[in-house]
Amino acid sequence: xxAAGYVPPEVPSRPLWLLAELTYACPLxxxxxxxxxxxxAVREELDTETWKRVLREARAMGAAQLGLSGGEPATRTDLExxxxxxxxxxxxxxxITSGLGLDAARIERLHAAGLDHIQxxxxxxxxxxxxxxxxxxxxxxxxxxxxxxxAAGYPMVxxxxxxxxxxxxxxxxxxxxxxxxxxxVELATTQYYGWAWVNRDRLLPTREQLVRAEAVAHRWQxxxxxxxxxxxxxxxxxxxxxxxxxxxxxxxxxxxxxxGTALPCHSARELPGLSFPxxxxxxxxxxxxxxxxxxxxxxxxxxxxxxRSCDEKEKDFGGCRCQAFLLTGAPENADPVCSKSPEHGRVxxxxxxxxxxxxxxxxxxxxxxxxRRLHGEA
Amino acid sequence: xxxxxxxxxxxxxxxxxxAQSCHVLLYPEGMVQLNPSAAAVLELCDGSLDADGIxxxxxxxxxxADLAADVRQFLExxxxxxxxxxx
Ligand code: SF4
Ligand code: SF4
Numbered sequence: 001x002x003a004a005g006y007v008p009p010e011v012p013s014r015p016l017w018l019l020a021e022l023t024y025a026c027p028l029x030x031x032x033x034x035x036x037x038x039x040x041a042v043r044e045e046l047d048t049e050t051w052k053r054v055l056r057e058a059r060a061m062g063a064a065q066l067g068l069s070g071g072e073p074a075t076r077t078d079l080e081x082x083x084x085x086x087x088x089x090x091x092x093x094x095x096i097t098s099g100l101g102l103d104a105a106r107i108e109r110l111h112a113a114g115l116d117h118i119q120x121x122x123x124x125x126x127x128x129x130x131x132x133x134x135x136x137x138x139x140x141x142x143x144x145x146x147x148x149x150x151a152a153g154y155p156m157v158x159x160x161x162x163x164x165x166x167x168x169x170x171x172x173x174x175x176x177x178x179x180x181x182x183x184x185v186e187l188a189t190t191q192y193y194g195w196a197w198v199n200r201d202r203l204l205p206t207r208e209q210l211v212r213a214e215a216v217a218h219r220w221q222x223x224x225x226x227x228x229x230x231x232x233x234x235x236x237x238x239x240x241x242x243x244x245x246x247x248x249x250x251x252x253x254x255x256x257x258x259x260g261t262a263l264p265c266h267s268a269r270e271l272p273g274l275s276f277p278x279x280x281x282x283x284x285x286x287x288x289x290x291x292x293x294x295x296x297x298x299x300x301x302x303x304x305x306x307x308r309s310c311d312e313k314e315k316d317f318g319g320c321r322c323q324a325f326l327l328t329g330a331p332e333n334a335d336p337v338c339s340k341s342p343e344h345g346r347v348x349x350x351x352x353x354x355x356x357x358x359x360x361x362x363x364x365x366x367x368x369x370x371x372r373r374l375h376g377e378a
Numbered sequence: 379x380x381x382x383x384x385x386x387x388x389x390x391x392x393x394x395x396x397a398q399s400c401h402v403l404l405y406p407e408g409m410v411q412l413n414p415s416a417a418a419v420l421e422l423c424d425g426s427l428d429a430d431g432i433x434x435x436x437x438x439x440x441x442x443a444d445l446a447a448d449v450r451q452f453l454e455x456x457x458x459x460x461x462x463x464x465x
Contacts, residue, residue, distance in 0.1 A: 014397060016409065062397030064409055092391060092404035117389065117406040155389055157406065184406075 013298075014062035015254035015288050018091075019069060019266060020051065022082070023258050026072040027100045029135030030123065031363040032161055032196035032203055035071065036269055040371045045258045048078040050280065052085045054256055057284035059089045063254070066091040071258065074101030080113045087114025094119065096159075099145035100138060107145075107152045118149050119157045119186070124165075125172040133165065135365045146180050155183035162213070162235075163190040163203035164359070170216040174230065182228055187217060189235040193267040193322055195366045198374065202363055204354035210238060237347050241312070242319025242335035249297035249321065254288065262287045264294055267322040271331050297321055302332055306340045382464035384432070384453070385425035390461055392420050403461060419452055425465035429453055 024039040036042070046054070055066070066086050073079055074097055086093045094117045095110065107118070122142055123133035130139040150156040158180070160166070160173050170187070177185045190196045190203050205213070217232040224230065236243050246253040246265045255263040260278040263269060268276065276293040277286070288294055296302065300313055307318040318324075319335020327336045327346045334341040364370050386392055391404045392412075401417035403410050412420065418439075422432045432453070433446045456462050 060397075062395065064393075064395060064402060064404060065407065067407070090393060092406075092409070094407055116391070116404075119406075153388070155406070 013248075013251045013288075015058055015284070016062055016252045017065045017067070017254065018055070018058045018063040019067040019253070019255040020054070020082075021069055021071065021255060021257050021266065022051070022073045022076045022079070023071040025075045026070055026098070026366075027075075027136055028072070028098050028123075028138060029365040029367045030133060030161070030195070031135075031199045031365050032163060032190045033366040034191060034194040034196065034266060035366065036194060037198065037374055038371060039071075039366075040368050042257070042259045045076075046256075046260050046279070048081055050260065051078075051082050054279050054284060055082070055086050055089055055091070058254060059091060061285060061288060064090070064092060065094065067094050067096055069096040072098050072100055074106070080106075080109050083110055083115045084113040087116075092116050097121070097145075098134075098138065099142040102145050102148075104144075104148040104151065107148050111152050111154075117157070118154055119159050120146050120149060121159045121161065122173075122176075123161070125160075125169050125176040129166060129169070135367065143180065146182070150181060150183075156181060157184040157186070158182045159186040159188055161188050161190055162205070163196075164205045164209065164354070165203075167205045167209045167213045170213045171220075174216070174220045174224075178224065178228060184229045185231070187230065187232040189233055191267075192237070193270065193326070195364065197326060198364050200350065201354045201357040202359070202361055204237065204351060205235070206355050207238065207351070210234060236323075236337050237351060239337060240339035240344075242316050242323070242337040244316045245320035245323075245335070248317040250288070250294040251298070254284070262291075262294075264297075265320075265322065268293075270322055271325055274331075297331070304332055304334070306338075306342075307334045310340065381428055383425055383428050384423045384462050385465045386420065386423050387461055387463045392417070415448070416452060416456075419449055420456070420461070423456075423462060 023045055024035050024042055073095060083093055093115050095115055096119050099120045120142060122130060124130040127139040131137050146156055146158060158177050174185065192200050196203055217230060221230045250264045253265060255266045256279055257263060260280045261276050262279055263276050274293050274296055277291045303318055307313050319337055321331040324333045324335050325331040328343045336343040336347050338344060389405055392401060393404060395402050398411060401412040403412060418436060419432060422435055427435060429450060433449050436445050436449060437443065
């Protein structure tokens with residue numbers, strides 16, 4: 001076999017999943033937002049026609065699932081047009097929304113355009129905490145939108161992003177979901193990139209919180225069996241094997257950011273020394289097959305020890321490149337969530353450091369003022 | 379579900395994928411690739427036939443094959459996974 005260097009992967013990979021981040025504009029200010037810390041510097045969004053071309057090209061390569069997200073995708077006035085084109089091309093279209101920018105009439109229009117699925121995100125189960133975390137008055141509107149989604153004939157799919165400040169309210173969250181008549185509830189764990197990375201010490205839950213939350217989730221899963229499906233995963237910082245990030249770099253997942261930058265995962269922009277192509281300059285086919293950015297961590301040839309000789313590498317692909325970079329300084333290291341990583345201690349000390357951080361410490365909200373402050377400080 | 383006419387559950391879509399050269403079942407944020415026999419069964423789940431009708435239609439299409447047991451077993455699995463509804 002090849003002694004060194006990049007070995008192209010054996011499996012033919014295709015971008016089965018296209019995530020179209022239509023915009024970074026968003027009326028909310030979630031402190032765990034995965035958008036880049038300098039999202040305000042991204043000025044020019046792709047226009048409708050360019051999005052349509054991206055949809056066509058990715059579809060021709062096999063993309064079948066389309067996620068429409070952001071920012072808040074509903075701030076795009078051409079959302080209906082983009083959905084209609086996607087559906088015409090044969091995509092299964094998923095709208096990932098905070099509910100802001102939608103009302104019952106617009107949901108009907110999206111439905112008529114062929115939208116397949118809507119997921120509404122909530123910040124918490126009470127108006128006060130939800131609005132605090134969202135940085136705006138959004139709770140009542142979200143309740144209305146959740147009901148309107150169901151009234152339009154869709155399953156009601158709610159997503160709550162969990163962290164230290166709302167993990168203890170798991171019971172209240174699930175009570176709210178059940179009262180609303182939710183069909184699916186995703187209890188998503190905060191992913192520590194972007195704004196969540198800045199707020200990590202304030203957002204990481206404690207082990208005790210997780211033990212309690214897990215018990216609550218399991219009880220509800222049993223009680224609601226057949227009525228409301230509840231997805232709950234333990235945050236990976238508390239595991240000893242990393243998640244199979246994106247099912248492998250450049251294997252099935254393609255993100256296109258609002259300005260047209262194509263990424264193997266939505267946080268990959270943060271990685272140093274890599275440049276990612278833009279759909280304005282290149283075809284999706286070239287980007288996927290030939291661009292250096294998408295080939296950088298394909299397959300296994302780039303791996304260092306302990307991943308290189310590890311018999312689990314086909315299961316997790318060495319974990320997340322962004323997490324490896326953020327925690328160890330080098331994206332080609334093993335994801336330090338892995339207990340085989342020599343730097344696993346960094347994850348453990350992050351948990352300790354967070355536990356020692358008082359809850360009174362203010363959160364950094366995702367808004368232009370914070371962007372200026374973060375970049376001014378540097 | 380015996381006797382009921384079957385159709386693909388709302389939110390699920392059966393479709394041919396040229397790039398993968400197979401039928402797939404698409405659903406919220408997910409996709410399963412289907413082998414040709416699974417696709418042949420699901421294509422008949424259009425709300426007009428019950429399980430017996432589906433077996434009969436397939437046996438008419440592939441004469442000589444004894445498909446009943448396999449088809450019923452597949453329909454059960456498909457139902458368990460939430461792919462089917464009674465029309
Ligand atoms: S995480 Fe919050 S702030 Fe970020 S895009 Fe989503 S709703 Fe907007
Ligand atoms: S050493 Fe690397 S490949 Fe092995 S389990 Fe850990 S992260 Fe995965």
